[in-house]
Amino acid sequence: MGILFVLPLWRICDRAGLSPTISLYALIPFAGLPLALGFIAFRTWPSGEGRITGPFDEFDRVRDRL
Numbered sequence: 001m002g003i004l005f006v007l008p009l010w011r012i013c014d015r016a017g018l019s020p021t022i023s024l025y026a027l028i029p030f031a032g033l034p035l036a037l038g039f040i041a042f043r044t045w046p047s048g049e050g051r052i053t054g055p056f057d058e059f060d061r062v063r064d065r066l
Contacts (some may be wrong), residue, residue: 005033009040016045 009023018040025036 003027004030005036009036013040016040018043 005026006023009026013020013022021037022036024056025039028035033053
């Protein structure tokens, strides 16, 4: 069952700029998938657009692009 999650997690990590080997944690029985998702969720993601500081900053950014 874990092998079904490795390829999508590999792709997510690769596209997010993280190490794709994190997805191999999904092969550990029972705790592997939550462990891998925890690493992905709580890690600082490299992004070129900066952090959103308020709830409406994203709306303003999108409105400015239109």
